[in-house]
Amino acid sequence: MVDFINELNESQKRAVLHNDSASLVIAGAGSGKTRVLTYKIAWLLQNGFPAYTIMSLTFTNKAAREMKDRIGKIVGPREASRLWMGTFHSIFSKILRREATALGYSSNFTIYDSADSRSLIKDIIKELKLDEKIYKASTVQGRISSAKNSLVTPGMYAANKDLVESDMFAKIPLVRDIYKRYATRCKQADAMDFDDLLLNTNILFRDFPNVLEKYRAQFRFILVDEYQDTNFAQHLIVKQLSGGHGLVCAVGDDAQSIYSFRGANIDNILGFKKNFPGCQIFKLEQNYRSTQNIVDAANSLIKKNKEQIPKNVFSEKEKGEKIQAISAYSDFEEGYLVASKITDLRMRHHDSYNQFAILYRTNAQSRIMEEALRKRNIPYRIYGGLSFYQRAEIKDVVAYFRVIINPNDEEAIKRIINRPARGIGDTTINKLKECANLNNVSLWSVLQDPLRFALPVNSGTAKKLTGFRELMESYIEELPKSTAYQLAESVIKKSGLMTEMYADRTPENLSKQENIQELLSGIHEFCENKQEEGSDEIGLVHFLADISLATDQDTGNDEDQERVTMMTIHAAKGLEFNNVFVVGLEEDLFPSQWAKESERSLEEERRLFYVAITRAGVNCVLTFAKSRFRNGKTDMSSPSRFLNDIDSRFIDLPSENRLVDQVKERAQSFNRSAFGERATSFQSKPATQSFNASSKPVNPFANTPSRPAPTAAANTSGGNFSTHSVSEISDGTSIRHERFGNGTVLSQEGNGDEAKIKVQFDHSGERTLLLKYAKFIIEN
DNA sequence: GGCCGGGGCATTTTT
DNA sequence: TGCCCCGGCC
Numbered sequence: 166m167v168d169f170i171n172e173l174n175e176s177q178k179r180a181v182l183h184n185d186s187a188s189l190v191i192a193g194a195g196s197g198k199t200r201v202l203t204y205k206i207a208w209l210l211q212n213g214f215p216a217y218t219i220m221s222l223t224f225t226n227k228a229a230r231e232m233k234d235r236i237g238k239i240v241g242p243r244e245a246s247r248l249w250m251g252t253f254h255s256i257f258s259k260i261l262r263r264e265a266t267a268l269g270y271s272s273n274f275t276i277y278d279s280a281d282s283r284s285l286i287k288d289i290i291k292e293l294k295l296d297e298k299i300y301k302a303s304t305v306q307g308r309i310s311s312a313k314n315s316l317v318t319p320g321m322y323a324a325n326k327d328l329v330e331s332d333m334f335a336k337i338p339l340v341r342d343i344y345k346r347y348a349t350r351c352k353q354a355d356a357m358d359f360d361d362l363l364l365n366t367n368i369l370f371r372d373f374p375n376v377l378e379k380y381r382a383q384f385r386f387i388l389v390d391e392y393q394d395t396n397f398a399q400h401l402i403v404k405q406l407s408g409g410h411g412l413v414c415a416v417g418d419d420a421q422s423i424y425s426f427r428g429a430n431i432d433n434i435l436g437f438k439k440n441f442p443g444c445q446i447f448k449l450e451q452n453y454r455s456t457q458n459i460v461d462a463a464n465s466l467i468k469k470n471k472e473q474i475p476k477n478v479f480s481e482k483e484k485g486e487k488i489q490a491i492s493a494y495s496d497f498e499e500g501y502l503v504a505s506k507i508t509d510l511r512m513r514h515h516d517s518y519n520q521f522a523i524l525y526r527t528n529a530q531s532r533i534m535e536e537a538l539r540k541r542n543i544p545y546r547i548y549g550g551l552s553f554y555q556r557a558e559i560k561d562v563v564a565y566f567r568v569i570i571n572p573n574d575e576e577a578i579k580r581i582i583n584r585p586a587r588g589i590g591d592t593t594i595n596k597l598k599e600c601a602n603l604n605n606v607s608l609w610s611v612l613q614d615p616l617r618f619a620l621p622v623n624s625g626t627a628k629k630l631t632g633f634r635e636l637m638e639s640y641i642e643e644l645p646k647s648t649a650y651q652l653a654e655s656v657i658k659k660s661g662l663m664t665e666m667y668a669d670r671t672p673e674n675l676s677k678q679e680n681i682q683e684l685l686s687g688i689h690e691f692c693e694n695k696q697e698e699g700s701d702e703i704g705l706v707h708f709l710a711d712i713s714l715a716t717d718q719d720t721g722n723d724e725d726q727e728r729v730t731m732m733t734i735h736a737a738k739g740l741e742f743n744n745v746f747v748v749g750l751e752e753d754l755f756p757s758q759w760a761k762e763s764e765r766s767l768e769e770e771r772r773l774f775y776v777a778i779t780r781a782g783v784n785c786v787l788t789f790a791k792s793r794f795r796n797g798k799t800d801m802s803s804p805s806r807f808l809n810d811i812d813s814r815f816i817d818l819p820s821e822n823r824l825v826d827q828v829k830e831r832a833q834s835f836n837r838s839a840f841g842e843r844a845t846s847f848q849s850k851p852a853t854q855s856f857n858a859s860s861k862p863v864n865p866f867a868n869t870p871s872r873p874a875p876t877a878a879a880n881t882s883g884g885n886f887s888t889h890s891v892s893e894i895s896d897g898t899s900i901r902h903e904r905f906g907n908g909t910v911l912s913q914e915g916n917g918d919e920a921k922i923k924v925q926f927d928h929s930g931e932r933t934l935l936l937k938y939a940k941f942i943i944e945n
Numbered sequence: 946g947g948c949c950g951g952g953g954c955a956t957t958t959t960t
Numbered sequence: 961t962g963c964c965c966c967g968g969c970c
Contacts, residue, residue, distance in 0.1 A: 172947080224957065224959075224960095225960085226959090226960085251958080252960060253960080254959085254960045255960080258960095276960085278960080279958090279959095279960085321963075358960095359959080359960045360960090362960080363960095394959095424957085424958075425960085426956080426957060426958080427957085427959075427960095526956075526957070527956055528956085528957085529955085529956090529959070529961095549958090583946090586946085586947080589946095589947070590946045591946080592946080593946095713960095714959095714960060715960095733956090733957065733958085734957080735956095735957050735958065735959095736957090736958085754956095757956055757957075758956090759956060759957095760956090760957095770957095773957080773960080794961075795955090795961090796954080796955055797954095797955090797961045797962080798961085802957060
């Protein structure tokens with residue numbers, strides 16, 4: 166057993182070892198929170214809590230995966246894989262699939278993503294003949310979402326005076342009707358949206374005490390990370406589930422609560438003690454990440470907020486440099502200054518580009534930074550924007566998958582019924598929808614028997630609809646017989662999507678082909694992984710369940726290339742860099758113009774700034790521009806009030822004099838038009854592959870390093886990865902696996918088709934492979 | 946039924 | 961400015 170306990174400081178140790186009542190661990194920025202969580206789980210595992218009795222809830226899938234890996238290193242990956250670790254949504258979707266029938270869903274229910282729900286809401290607004298300018302789908306979606314997050318069902322919504330009044334006031338009194346209809350339609354489609362996963366879990370636990378009892382008995386210890394960003398629905402789930410024993414460990418930092426705009430409630434952490442009797446509070450206050458100056462600066466900033474849990478975050482690292490605030494004449498110059506500063510700091514400290522981050526409040530700010538870095542040949546990677554699964558061509562294919570698994574999935578049918586074009590246009594689709602609504606059945610039911618539901622279409626259209634139905638039915642028939650990969654291939658080929666994509670070689674089509682190839686190779690990998698692990702869950706159902714919630718922030722592990730990171734501050738939560746640039750510190754941008762309505766939202770902006778600063782280990786640079794091009798016009802802006810919130814002992818603000826000098830000095834050479842021209846000519850050049858993060862396909866699947874598509878691999882890698890028999894291998898044999906890299910065989914078990922080997926990989930941990938499928942090279 | 950162009954509109958986002 | 965959506969036209 167690893168003596169990991171002694172790697173902890175005193176307060177970390179206390180937090181890890183307290184396990185006989187609820188606890189709240191207030192973890193200051195950079196205080197080793199993940200280490201505490203990891204070791205606590207390892208400790209529990211080694212002290213009488215079997216893995217399947219521990220539930221550990223994280224904020225993102227990526228966080229769950231990383232923590233599982235770390236725990237696997239201590240207790241072994243097999244043990245770690247039995248933990249119930251994941252996001253609220255993924256863990257409870259698993260439970261809901263098991264218990265679906267109790268709630269009137271099937272276990273293969275679809276999960277609607279936010280685009281699906283918005284599109285459905287839009288449909289409903291149209292159906293109700295409401296003015297779409299007044300009833301904006303996104304606004305209505307937001308209201309419904311926050312209702313669900315507060316566990317308000319449609320019935321409760323209509324009966325709630327405050328909500329109804331607030332809707333009246335906002336001149337959208339019929340939200341309650343939309344909500345009601347939305348819920349009915351989701352149910353009919355056998356679909357849950359993201360919020361439903363939490364709402365329905367609560368309903369399940371409320372209405373089926375025996376089910377609640379079952380899970381209470383199973384989960385004897387519950388850990389929740391990032392508690393400051395949980396909403397009411399999540400909080401109540403934790404409370405319900407831990408009702409029997411109260412062994413909950415919540416970890417978080419109220420100073421880093423930045424997601425209230427999507428329902429997170431900071432009161433969950435502020436009032437935690439009240440909700441969990443006997444709760445012990447632990448504070449992790451030593452920051453191991455940043456210099457004293459950065460920690461002090463951040464502390465002085467957050468002190469301006471009223472509501473918070475008192476704590477004293479400190480650093481014992483070197484004193485460090487002051488935070489530097491830089492004034493720029495324009496947003497263009499801001500970019501230039503940041504780029505110069507990066508070059509400059511890199512020369513002085515020999516830091517890798519990976520140790521640099523540019524953080525901004527809004528994604529729109531990334532473009533100008535991008536241009537500036539490109540001019541200086543500084544490699545970068547932009548996070549955010551369209552994720553792999555949001556690309557149209559991927560959504561199309563996935564929509565086919567969804568219909569195959571759940572033909573009642575209305576949103577998916579709407580998406581693919583005429584893609585590729587089969588002559589089924591809006592008119593027909595509207596007739597279909599009307600007919601389905603009239604009869605209270607799904608679109609698919611109407612498609613199956615148009616005559617019975619008296620669908621008013623002519624024979625030509627009827628024929629086209631039948632064609633579509635038969636296509637889908639043929640896939641449904643294939644479903645039980647095929648692996649996800651086989652079926653996916655068949656979908657892409659037989660549906661005509663492929664033909665359409667290869668019709669001509671426009672750049673758009675080429676990129677689509679690339680993405681589809683990437684999807685296919687991801688599915689292939691999914692199947693191979695499962696097979697090698699000896700699992701037979703390789704059907705499309707399993708693949709779809711796997712990806713429905715993996716919307717992916719985890720863009721592959723290609724850390725191989727050094728790049729500057731560019732992302733929003735929200736996306737930077739939990740990360741750290743030696744050098745951090747926070748750009749656009751201007752009134753109405755940061756703090757955002759929307760945040761000024763209430764003290765509460767202004768405090769959240771301040772916490773956001775706190776998160777930004779505390780990402781920095783050594784150097785923190787803040788920039789602001791006097792003029793900025795925004796929403797199609799140039800606006801003058803004044804420096805952010807937040808700059809004055811930092812104690813002047815810890816920050817170098819540009820003096821007015823220097824500011825004037827700067828303006829004079831650079832005004833001619835860096836005025837907008839000069840930059841504008843050069844920027845244009847630059848853009849017309851094709852983007853260099855290595856600098857263009859977004860054009861490089863990344864494998865969004867699985868936890869394994871990405872690799873070329875299977876077809877390509879066969880051609881380029883020489884094809885010498887192959888399967889091997891038991892006789893070729895003994896303990897200690899060195900192998901090189903197609904995906905996991907180099908490793909050593911630890912042991913063997915089983916015979917024939919069941920023969921497996923356990924391998925310790927240098928970079929991929931310990932894995933069990935099924936010899937029948939595993940492809941590798943024997944090295945000695 | 947599909948394509949093009951003009952008008953309106955611009956946070957943060959993971960699930 | 962750039963994207964999205966709708967309406968008009970082919």
